[in-house]
Amino acid sequence: MSLENTSVPASFPSRGSILEIEEGREFQPKFDEHGLMPCVTQDAATREILMVGYMNAEALRLTLSTRLAHYWSRSRRKLWRKGEQSGLAQEVVALLVDDDQDTLVLQVRLTGGASCHVGYRSCFFRRFTTLGQGAGNELTFLEVAKVFDPHAVYTTDQHGQPLPPKP
Amino acid sequence: MSLENTSVPASFPSRGSILEIEEGREFQPKFDEHGLMPCVTQDAATREILMVGYMNAEALRLTLSTRLAHYWSRSRRKLWRKGEQSGLAQEVVALLVDDDQDTLVLQVRLTGGASCHVGYRSCFFRRFTTLGQGAGNELTFLEVAKVFDPHAVYTTDQHGQPLPPKP
Numbered sequence: 001m002s003l004e005n006t007s008v009p010a011s012f013p014s015r016g017s018i019l020e021i022e023e024g025r026e027f028q029p030k031f032d033e034h035g036l037m038p039c040v041t042q043d044a045a046t047r048e049i050l051m052v053g054y055m056n057a058e059a060l061r062l063t064l065s066t067r068l069a070h071y072w073s074r075s076r077r078k079l080w081r082k083g084e085q086s087g088l089a090q091e092v093v094a095l096l097v098d099d100d101q102d103t104l105v106l107q108v109r110l111t112g113g114a115s116c117h118v119g120y121r122s123c124f125f126r127r128f129t130t131l132g133q134g135a136g137n138e139l140t141f142l143e144v145a146k147v148f149d150p151h152a153v154y155t156t157d158q159h160g161q162p163l164p165p166k167p
Numbered sequence: 168m169s170l171e172n173t174s175v176p177a178s179f180p181s182r183g184s185i186l187e188i189e190e191g192r193e194f195q196p197k198f199d200e201h202g203l204m205p206c207v208t209q210d211a212a213t214r215e216i217l218m219v220g221y222m223n224a225e226a227l228r229l230t231l232s233t234r235l236a237h238y239w240s241r242s243r244r245k246l247w248r249k250g251e252q253s254g255l256a257q258e259v260v261a262l263l264v265d266d267d268q269d270t271l272v273l274q275v276r277l278t279g280g281a282s283c284h285v286g287y288r289s290c291f292f293r294r295f296t297t298l299g300q301g302a303g304n305e306l307t308f309l310e311v312a313k314v315f316d317p318h319a320v321y322t323t324d325q326h327g328q329p330l331p332p333k334p
Contacts, residue, residue, distance in 0.1 A: 012304060013304055017331070018324070018328075018331045019331045019332065022285050022331070023285065024306070025293075025305060025306050025307075025308075026304055026305065026306065027295065027304040027305075027306055038205055038219060040207050040216055040219060042214075042216060046214070047209075047213070047214035047215065047216075048214065049207055049209060049214075049216070049263075049272050051265070052205060052207060052265065052270045064295065064298060064299075064302040065299065065300065065302060066299075067298055067299050092298060094294050094295070094298075095294060095295045095298065096216075096291040096293065096294045096295075096309070097291065097293055097294070097295075097306065098218070098219065098290040098291050099283055099284070099285045099287075099290045099292070103219045103290075105216050105291045116266055117266070118189050118190065118266045120266075123265040123266045123270075124263040124264065124265050124272045125266070126192075126263065126264055127261050127262060127263045127264070128194065128231065128261070128262045128263075128264075131231060131234055131259060131261075131262065132231075132232065132233075132234050133232065135231040135232060137179060137180055137193055137194040138192060138193065138194075139191070139192050139193065139194055139264065140192075141192075142263070157185070161185075164184070164185045164186040164189070165186065
C-alpha cells in the first residue's frame with residue numbers, strides 16, 4: 001500500500017441525501033460520466049482565476065495528500081502534476097467544494113509567477129472588448145506581456161503536440 | 168429577426184489555427200460535445216468565485232447582448248436567466264476567455280447580495296478542513312450564516328425538484 005493510500009482515504013464517501021450533500025460536513029463528491037470533476041484554480045492571495053482543469057479521484061487524492069496541484073489531462077489522457085514539465089508548480093492553500101459537490105475551487109500559491117502554458121500569468125488573459133448591443137467577437141488582451149517564453153520551458157503543448165511558432 | 172440577433176452575431180466565428188485561437192484577437196469558441204462551455208462566475212469587485220455554470224451559444228449571445236448572466240441548465244435542459252425565479256440576478260461587468268477558448272470567466276455584480284440557491288453568497292461555502300498527510304473528508308463552512316432563506320425565494324431546487332426540508 002502506497003503512502004498516498006494511507007494518508008487519505010482510498011475512496012471517497014458515497015453520496016447521501018440532497019440535504020447531506022448540500023448542507024453537510026462530509027465530502028461526498030460527484031464525478032461526471034468520465035470520472036472527472038472540473039476544478040477552478042485561483043491565486044490564493046489575489047483571487048485571480050488562473051485556469052480550469054479536471055481531476056479524477058486519483059488526481060484529487062494526490063492534490064490533497066501532497067499539497068501540490070494534480071490534474072487529469074483530457075487530451076493526453078494522463079495524470080499530470082502541474083509544473084512537472086515547466087517547473088511552474090501550484091502549492092495548495094485551500095480546496096473548496098460547491099453546493100452539489102460536483103465542482104472544486106483550488107486556491108494556490110504559484111511557484112513560478114505564471115500558470116498558463118502560452119506564457120501568461122493566467123489562462124484568462126483576454127476579455128471581450130465590448131458588451132451590450134454593440135458586442136462583437138473582438139478580444140482585448142488583459143496582460144501586456146508574457147511572463148515567460150513557452151519555447152524555453154516546453155517542448156510540446158498541453159495536448160502533447162509540437163508548440164506553434166512564435167506569433 | 169429578434170433584437171438579440173441584430174445586436175450580436177447569430178453565430179460565432181469558426182476555429183482557426185492554434186496560434187489564432189491561443190494568441191489572436193478574435194473569439195473562436197469551442198463548445199463541447201453537448202454544445203456547452205463551462206463558465207466560472209466571480210464577483211467583479213472581490214474576485215470571489217460564486218458559481219460554475221454552463222452556457223450554450225444562445226445563453227452566451229443573450230449574456231453578451233443583455234449584460235445579464237444566462238446559463239443552460241443541464242438538469243432541467245433549459246435556458247435560464249440567473250435571477251428569473253429568485254430575483255438574484257448577475258449584471259455582467261466583463262467576460263474573459265481562456266487560451267484554448269473552451270472556458271469562460273464571467274465577472275459580475277450581484278443584485279441581491281447572494282448567488283447560491285442554498286442561501287449562501289457563493290456556491291463554494293465549504294472547504295476541506297485539513298490538507299496534507301492528515302487530510303480526511305471533513306468539510307468546514309466558510310460562511311457563518313445564510314444570506315437568504317431559500318424557502319422564501321424558491322419553490323423548487325435547481326433541478327426542478329421540491330426543496331429539501333430545512334436543516
